[in-house]
Amino acid sequence: MTGKPKERIGRRRAFQLVGLGLILFGCFIRALDPYPVRMTRLIYFDILQRLSPREYNPDLPVRVVDIDEQSLANWGQWPWPRTLVAQLVKNLGEYGAAAIAFDMLFIEPDRFSPSRLLSDPALAGILTAERNAEKLDNDVSFGLEIANWPVVLGAAARPSHEDRPVTPLAGIIEIGEAPTAGLVTVPNWTPPAPPLDRSAAGIGGVNVSPLGGMGIIRRVPVLWGGPDGTLPGLGIEALRVALGEPIIIAEGSQDEAGIMLAVEVGDFRLPTTENGEVWVRYRRDNPNLYLSADGIMQPPDNPNLRTEIEGRIILVGTSAAGLFDMHQTALGESVPGVSIHAQLLEQILTGEMLSRSDVTAALELLSFVSLGLVVTVVMSRFGAVASFVAGGVSAAIVLGVSWLAFQNQLVLFDVTFPLLGGMANFGLLAGYLFISTEREKRVIRQVFSHYVAPEILDEMERSGHQLKLGGETQEITVMFSDIRGFTPLSESVSATDLVALLNQLFSKIGDQILQERGTIDKFIGDAVMAFWNAPVPVADHPCRAALAALLMRRALVDFNASDVMKGRPPIALATGCATGRACVGNIGSKSRFNYTVIGDVVNVAARIEQSCRHVDYDILVSCSVYENTKNDMAMLEAGFVELKGRTDLEPVYVLVGNQEMLATPAFHKLEATHKTLITAIRNRQPHEQIEDICVDCVAQAQHIEPGLQRFYYALSSRAADFRSDTQSNQLVFSHQEQERKPSA
Numbered sequence: 001m002t003g004k005p006k007e008r009i010g011r012r013r014a015f016q017l018v019g020l021g022l023i024l025f026g027c028f029i030r031a032l033d034p035y036p037v038r039m040t041r042l043i044y045f046d047i048l049q050r051l052s053p054r055e056y057n058p059d060l061p062v063r064v065v066d067i068d069e070q071s072l073a074n075w076g077q078w079p080w081p082r083t084l085v086a087q088l089v090k091n092l093g094e095y096g097a098a099a100i101a102f103d104m105l106f107i108e109p110d111r112f113s114p115s116r117l118l119s120d121p122a123l124a125g126i127l128t129a130e131r132n133a134e135k136l137d138n139d140v141s142f143g144l145e146i147a148n149w150p151v152v153l154g155a156a157a158r159p160s161h162e163d164r165p166v167t168p169l170a171g172i173i174e175i176g177e178a179p180t181a182g183l184v185t186v187p188n189w190t191p192p193a194p195p196l197d198r199s200a201a202g203i204g205g206v207n208v209s210p211l212g213g214m215g216i217i218r219r220v221p222v223l224w225g226g227p228d229g230t231l232p233g234l235g236i237e238a239l240r241v242a243l244g245e246p247i248i249i250a251e252g253s254q255d256e257a258g259i260m261l262a263v264e265v266g267d268f269r270l271p272t273t274e275n276g277e278v279w280v281r282y283r284r285d286n287p288n289l290y291l292s293a294d295g296i297m298q299p300p301d302n303p304n305l306r307t308e309i310e311g312r313i314i315l316v317g318t319s320a321a322g323l324f325d326m327h328q329t330a331l332g333e334s335v336p337g338v339s340i341h342a343q344l345l346e347q348i349l350t351g352e353m354l355s356r357s358d359v360t361a362a363l364e365l366l367s368f369v370s371l372g373l374v375v376t377v378v379m380s381r382f383g384a385v386a387s388f389v390a391g392g393v394s395a396a397i398v399l400g401v402s403w404l405a406f407q408n409q410l411v412l413f414d415v416t417f418p419l420l421g422g423m424a425n426f427g428l429l430a431g432y433l434f435i436s437t438e439r440e441k442r443v444i445r446q447v448f449s450h451y452v453a454p455e456i457l458d459e460m461e462r463s464g465h466q467l468k469l470g471g472e473t474q475e476i477t478v479m480f481s482d483i484r485g486f487t488p489l490s491e492s493v494s495a496t497d498l499v500a501l502l503n504q505l506f507s508k509i510g511d512q513i514l515q516e517r518g519t520i521d522k523f524i525g526d527a528v529m530a531f532w533n534a535p536v537p538v539a540d541h542p543c544r545a546a547l548a549a550l551l552m553r554r555a556l557v558d559f560n561a562s563d564v565m566k567g568r569p570p571i572a573l574a575t576g577c578a579t580g581r582a583c584v585g586n587i588g589s590k591s592r593f594n595y596t597v598i599g600d601v602v603n604v605a606a607r608i609e610q611s612c613r614h615v616d617y618d619i620l621v622s623c624s625v626y627e628n629t630k631n632d633m634a635m636l637e638a639g640f641v642e643l644k645g646r647t648d649l650e651p652v653y654v655l656v657g658n659q660e661m662l663a664t665p666a667f668h669k670l671e672a673t674h675k676t677l678i679t680a681i682r683n684r685q686p687h688e689q690i691e692d693i694c695v696d697c698v699a700q701a702q703h704i705e706p707g708l709q710r711f712y713y714a715l716s717s718r719a720a721d722f723r724s725d726t727q728s729n730q731l732v733f734s735h736q737e738q739e740r741k742p743s744a
Contacts, residue, residue, distance in 0.1 A: 011436070012380045019376025019429055023369055026421045030365055041414045042218060045279075046330040048406045053331055054283035054343075054352060061098065061242075061312040062345045064290050064338050066319050071293040078318070082110040082138035084297070086145035088316070091296050093149035096310030099242035101152035101234055103206050103317035103325075103338035107190045110138035143199035150241045153196060154206035154234055157186035157224075165228040166191040169202050170240055171247040172223075172230045179252020179260045183225035183276040184210050204237030208327060208340045216328045219277040220344055222263050222270060223250060234315075235341040239348060240265050242313045250276075268348055271355050279354035279412065281347045285335045289342060290319070315342050356412040364414050367398050371422035375429060384430045391426055395419050458536070471585015471598075476533045477545040477577060477625065478602050479518070480609035481509065481552060483526040484572035484618075492568060501564060502526065505571065508559055512551035516544040521596050527609075531597050534584040542579045542628035546655055549575045549619045576609030577655075578622035607643035608652055614641060616714035618707055619655040626653045634662040636674050638711075639721030656705050670700045670708075677715070681722045690716055 029037065065088070067078065075084060085106075092100050146153075155166050166189040174180055189205070191197050205224045208217050224231045232240065232248055240248055243266040253259035260276040262269050272278055291308055293316070317338025318325055325337045347353055374394050379387035398415050405411040483489075483505075490498055506528060510520055513530045517538050521529040530548070532541035552573060560570040582599025608620045615638050626635055634657040640649035661667050677693040694712045701708035 015380045015429070015433070015436075016376055018432055019372065019380070019425065022425045022428055023372035023376070026368055026372065026417075026425065027365060030368065030417055030421075037417060040416045040420065042216075044414060044416045045218065045412050046216065046332075048403070048412070049282050049330045050332065052407060054281050054347065056283050056286040056288070057346070057350065058288055060346050060349055062289070062342050062349070063308055063312050063314055064336075064342050065092065065293050065296060065314055065316045066290040066336070066338075067293045067317070068290075068319050071297070074294050075297060079110075082106070082113070082142035086138075086142040088293060088297060089142075089145050089149055089151060092309060092314055092316075094301075095296075095306050097149070097314040098311050099150045099152060099201075099238045099313045100146075101202075101204065101238035101241075101313065101315050101341070102154050103234060103315055103336075103341060105154055105156055105190060105206070106139075106142075106192045106196050107156075109193050110142070113138040139193060140195060143195040146196065146201075147199040150201045151199075152202040152204055152234065152238050152241050153192045153200040155189045155191055155203055155231065157205065157207050157210075157226075158188050158190050160188065164191050164194075164197075165189075166203060166226070166231060167197065168229055168231045169200065170232050170237060172232075172250055173247050174250045174252065176252030176254050176261070177257040177259070179250045179258070180223065180225060180230045180276070182258030182260060182274055183223055183230065184221045185225035186210075187227070189226055189228065189231065202232075202237040202241045204232050204234035206234050206337070206341075208337050216330055217280065217340055218330055219273065219279055220340060221275075221277050222272060222344075223248070223260070223276040225276075233341075233344075235344045236263065236265060236270070236348070238313050238315065238341075239268065239345060270348055271353055273356070278344065279356065280330070280340065280344055281352050281354050281410065282329050282331050282343060283346075284331060285329075285333050285339060289339065313345060315345075317341075352410060354410050354412055360411060360413055364418060367415070367418040368421045371395060371398065371418050372425045375422060375426045379426075379429055379433060384426075384433060387426065387429075391422055395422060471583045471587065473581055473583050473599075474534065475541075475579065475581050476531050476584060476597060476601065477541045477579045478582070478597065478605040479513075479530045479532075479545050479549065479575060479577045480606045481528050481530075481549075481573050481575040482609055484574050484613075485569055486526045486571070488569050489571065504564060505556075505559055508555045509552050509573075512555055513548050515551065516548040518544065518548055519595075522594075529602075529606075531582075531584075534597065535595070542577075542625045543632050545577045545579075546621060546625065546629050546633050547658060549577060549621075549655060550658055553618060573618055574609055574612035575619045576605050576607070576612065576621070577619075577625050578605035578608055579624040579628060580604065580622075603645060604643060604650065607645070608641075608650070611641040611643070611652060615639075615652065615654065615711065615718070617654045617711040620652045621655050623651045623653070626651075632659050632662070634658065634667050634671075636671065636708075637678055637722075639718060641721060654708070654711060656708065661704070664704075666700065666704050670697065670704055673697050673700060678722050681719045687716075690719070 072078060089100060172180065186205075186207075192200065192203065197203065205221070207224075208220050210221070220233065220235075222233045222236045224233065230250070236248065240246075245266045249264040250260060251262040251264065253261060259274045260272050261274075262271050263276070264270070270278055291305065295302065295305060296309075315338045317336050319336045326334045327337050327340060328334055329340070371391060371394050375387050375391045378390040395415075395418075398418055402413040402415040405413045489501075493501065506523055509528060513520055513528075516532075517536075518530045518532050519534065521531055523529075530545075532538050532545050538544055552575065556571065556573055559565065565571070578601050580599065580601030582597045582601050584597050585595070586593045587596050587598060588594050604622055608622055612618060612620055617638065620638060621629075621635065629635070633655060635653040635655055638652045638654045640651050643650050656667070673693065673696055677690065677697060680690050680693055694716050697712045698709050701712060
């Protein structure tokens with residue numbers, strides 16, 4: 001197996017290990033089950049119920065007698081005298097109620113009792129009554145009345161201590177390892193006032209949530225733990241009384257203490273949570289459930305009311321706004337607390353019990369792990385897009401299973417953690433993949449940038465790497481730069497050292513070209529070719545090329561002074577620049593091509609670079625470069641030179657310095673002296689006069705650019721290069737003669 005496949009497999013395994021780590025971390029979070037995870041799960045269960053609420057069945061034997069606003073208006077403010085409540089109980093009993101459960105409290109003696117009023121010192125001397133009336137007690141009358149009927153009174157949880165205990169009237173039989181030990185507990189109960197607690201057929205807790213619980217009511221305890229033993233909730237106690245059952249069976253786990261599994265009353269079995277709560281399967285609040293207490297209190301026997309009450313469990317409660325017994329349901333409705341007890345009874349009678357077990361939670365965790373594995377494996381092999389599709393399909397399957405489980409089996413299967421956890425895994429893995437890909441991309445770019453200019457890489461990225469053969473014609477500036485003195489250098493060092501030396505030199509030279517936004521076309525032996533204005537436009541490309549040539553000159557000075565050149569002959573560069581139109585693009589075969597330039601300007605630049613030896617100066621530019629940069633660069637006329645392959649002579653210019661040098665008085669003086677010298681040559685002044693002017697130029701050049709001294713030493717023998725180009729034949733002959741002479 002080659003190195004690249006091994007490296008690719010290693011990266012894939014590392015990626016999969018990261019995915020596995022994220023899955024394990026998600027499992028840890030699910031085991032902790034923090035508040036955001038719990039609330040998200042509960043909100044999802046609310047959405048399921050809102051999408052498919054339970055239907056109201058008017059035939060179910062459950063009704064609510066509502067002490068509504070009309071009842072308060074006709075019979076007085078609450079609390080009513082116990083005599084009125086006793087009348088309500090009597091009427092309900094005579095109508096044939098199977099059980100009468102009060103979702104309200106009678107914890108204090110009736111303040112309207114005659115005996116209580118007559119014994120009040122504040123009322124002494126004001127109220128008078130017969131002797132028999134002094135013994136009348138409304139609580140006793142109410143107790144005697146409820147003793148005649150199947151009445152369930154309510155007890156409420158309270159944080160403070162109550163002297164009187166609450167004695168549950170239902171017998172609790174426990175099956176399993178102490179199932180009631182894990183019930184929701186209350187510190188204390190508020191018992192009914194005596195003698196009511198001894199007269200009722202049952203006592204149940206009216207609370208629909210644990211003490212201090214607020215917000216949406218989703219689960220209701222059916223059995224409560226307390227200081228006086230296990231107390232049933234109001235609804236299940238009403239069911240027990242209606243069925244005439246003396247006991248309630250609490251079924252728990254056989255292996256673990258404090259785990260409630262179900263509660264049985266007669267033939268009805270209620271699956272519960274481990275702490276004795278039941279999930280409420282809500283329906284929309286329906287006005288047909290409610291009977292106004294005002295109608296029941298009316299004296300004549302009403303056949304319609306008898307039809308609604310006879311044989312049914314009657315819950316007595318209030319919807320009056322001032323009595324503050326409103327609660328929020330999972331459907332988003334505000335309903336009286338008595339309505340929640342009624343809905344719980346309805347679902348017990350119909351068997352529509354929501355369930356959620358440890359097995360369901362385990363399947364949810366398995367779904368999360370499965371989604372995480374799908375996302376990790378697919379992304380590691382096929383990338384983020386395929387992983388998104390595969391993960392989306394898997395998520396849709398999990399969501400469908402959850403919906404079908406709720407619709408068909410009433411199982412609350414949470415998809416929020418598998419889906420949100422899977423999305424989090426996907427996002428983190430996609431980020432990891434992006435970071436690793438970007439890192440590899442930077443490495444590739446760094447390697448590729450040694451061959452191609454950064455601008456070309458940018459262009460390739462923008463075009464999506466859609467490279468093709470062909471190009472376009474545009475104006476560019478081309479530079480050729482060649483090493484002078486390369487042969488003596490190559491003879492003094494080994495081939496390996498020579499390559500290392502060239503690499504360092506080309507690195508310094510290339511940096512200057514790239515700094516001025518040039519594109520390095522290629523390195524040709526000991527020469528470099530570059531161009532400007534492609535592939536990205538550069539408005540001042542002739543000036544940029546000239547500046548790059550000057551930077552290369554300065555970098556060469558530093559290179560020759562470096563340790564790598566210690567004890568070796570110095571290196572010199574010959575640079576030629578030309579501006580013109582050329583075809584720029586990808587040139588080569590279909591399978592292998594190069595981004596380069598083709599055109600006459602390339603030949604001109606190459607030949608100008610070769611003319612540096614003839615002119616005896618290191619940087620020459622063409623007339624086109626001069627015309628574009630004469631206001632920005634310090635340049636001097638260098639005459640007409642013959643370019644191999646061209647019939648016409650080409651005017652060239654020596655590049656002395658940048659704009660700062662152009663603005664110096666010393667250069668202005670040298671430029672004026674140079675023009676005088678050229679005029680003298682063209683006017684065929686005596687040789688001695690020309691030599692004197694050359695000497696003057698050499699003296700001035702010493703303080704401006706020392707390289708100009710060799711240029712002026714050779715200029716006197718190049719007089720023919722500054723005369724009219726109509727004498728081309730003579731110039732050609734002169735050039736050939738000069739080439740035959742040994743160099744000085």
